[in-house]
Amino acid sequence: MAGRLQGKVAVVTGGASGIGAATARIFAREGAKVVVSDLQDAAGNAVAAEIGGIYMHHDVTQDKDWKNVMEQTRARFGRLDVLMNNAGIFAGGSIEEVSLELWNRVLAVNLTGVMLGCQHAVAAMKENPGGPKGSIVNVSSITGFIGLANGAAYTASKGGVRLLTKSVAVHCARNYRTIRCNSLHPGAIDTPMNQAAFDASGDPEGMRAFFSGVQPIGRMATPEEMGECALFLASDESSFVTGAELLADGGWLAASGPL
């Protein structure tokens, strides 16, 4: 049976770790040729080698790096079908605590990086052999919907990703019909990003218990569960879905408390 991404070419940013690495593996399992991009060269190369893809060093805040990734992808594989804008950083800090430097850093990676990715992906996808076609999956967060008190910059960046996605989606639908853009909103996922935040809190087990309990499903999700959501948005199975939000939070936002 043909894979759900057979014949497609995908770029996954932040593909060396967590949700990105799991998604790269799932895209490859479904027949895509995958470009893994990240700052972590050893881990990124390992993921790429495991799935028969290629790895590229890529800082998503840098326009020149995006140009390079797109040029190399098209030179090697001839097209771009899927961009998973997944690279991101978490930083705590309420509005009273956040420094301008931290704010700018978080916005640069989590929002400007996604904007540059959309810009370069649309330019590549509209030139695909056979005509414009492609799917962009932007990784936002549950904090694209609700405010995290201890995360002013992170919340702002993820809210920005949610609405930027809609602007891109409407532009592409009107101009190219078959280039789509959607956002994925993970709840609490068991990845190195969260483990680092838990460790920094001084009570990692308490934090893990809290984030498991706050999701009515009663546990944190695996990165693979996010990859399977991304797969639906990346594949032609979601051909009429654009500008949409896929919330994958174990029921967190559906609940108003213990009831």
Ligand SMILES: NC(=O)c1ccc[n+]([C@@H]2O[C@H](COP(=O)([O-])OP(=O)(O)OC[C@H]3O[C@@H](n4cnc5c(N)ncnc54)[C@H](O)[C@@H]3O)[C@@H](O)[C@H]2O)c1
């Ligand atoms: N883990 C969660 O609970 C959770 C929840 C909601 C949203 N998210 C989002 O999911 C995405 C993936 O997070 P994760 O939990 O897998 O984290 P992770 O830390 O495991 O992976 C993120 C990857 O992004 C890379 N990266 C960071 N800055 C980069 C840059 N400037 N250029 C290129 N790559 C860069 C890192 O090197 C890392 O490999 C992020 O956008 C994150 O905000 C995660």
